Amino acid sequence: MYLTSDIWTGVYSSHQRCLEALQRLGITPRQPQSAISEEEYLRLLEYRLKTANGEKQAEVERRMARLTGGTAALNPATATSEPVQPTPPRLIRAIQFVAHWATSEAIVFCTLVGAIAIQVHHVAHLVHRVSDADNLWLGYVFGSVSEITALMLTVHQAKRSMLIVFAVVQCWINILYYCELPDLTIKITLSGLIAFVIYAYSDLFAVIQRKKSLVKP
Numbered sequence: 001m002y003l004t005s006d007i008w009t010g011v012y013s014s015h016q017r018c019l020e021a022l023q024r025l026g027i028t029p030r031q032p033q034s035a036i037s038e039e040e041y042l043r044l045l046e047y048r049l050k051t052a053n054g055e056k057q058a059e060v061e062r063r064m065a066r067l068t069g070g071t072a073a074l075n076p077a078t079a080t081s082e083p084v085q086p087t088p089p090r091l092i093r094a095i096q097f098v099a100h101w102a103t104s105e106a107i108v109f110c111t112l113v114g115a116i117a118i119q120v121h122h123v124a125h126l127v128h129r130v131s132d133a134d135n136l137w138l139g140y141v142f143g144s145v146s147e148i149t150a151l152m153l154t155v156h157q158a159k160r161s162m163l164i165v166f167a168v169v170q171c172w173i174n175i176l177y178y179c180e181l182p183d184l185t186i187k188i189t190l191s192g193l194i195a196f197v198i199y200a201y202s203d204l205f206a207v208i209q210r211k212k213s214l215v216k217p
Contacts (some may be wrong), residue, residue, distance in 0.1 A: 014100040
């Protein structure tokens with residue numbers, strides 16, 4: 001058995017990239033050590049060889065040759081007798097993992113959700129400030145519905161113009177939250193916001209329906 005925490009070095013840029021490649025191949029490492037068999041390891045190397053180049057290509061070919069007893073064809077331009085690079089310390093691997101995660105879609109999504117949570121709080125307090133009923137929870141419902149629009153527009157890749165308009169509206173909401181402006185201004189802004197939200201969801205629904213109609217036989 002081969003540990004994925006050991007075999008990614010010299011073949012992939014990070015442990016996470018290696019795990020993603022295994023997932024694409026339909027290979028599930030055995031837990032708790034995250035290990036794969038020799039056959040699965042060879043499949044991974046064959047898959048990596050399709051896109052590898054330079055030093056990584058040479059390393060993949062050397063490992064395939066060792067696994068197959070020298071029967072795997074080597075590229076003369078990359079076949080060398082250089083030793084396999086040693087596995088870096090755990091701290092370095094941990095730093096590499098964090099660096100990879102920081103550039104992934106996950107951190108972008110988490111950051112967006114955090115920004116939305118802040119805006120929900122701002123909108124909720126604006127609604128509470130101008131509402132006749134003393135119900136803060138109603139403000140949070142209003143804020144959640146309106147601010148999740150940003151997430152929906154992003155996920156469904158809405159028009160760039162709509163995203164720009166929504167960003168300008170969010171900037172104005174922050175100004176209303178931090179500055180003392182007349183309640184009438186806040187009421188007009190909130191009315192316009194909910195109207196924009198309804199329009200945005202209607203437009204998204206229409207786009208989704210058009211896409212569904214295009215894929216139907």
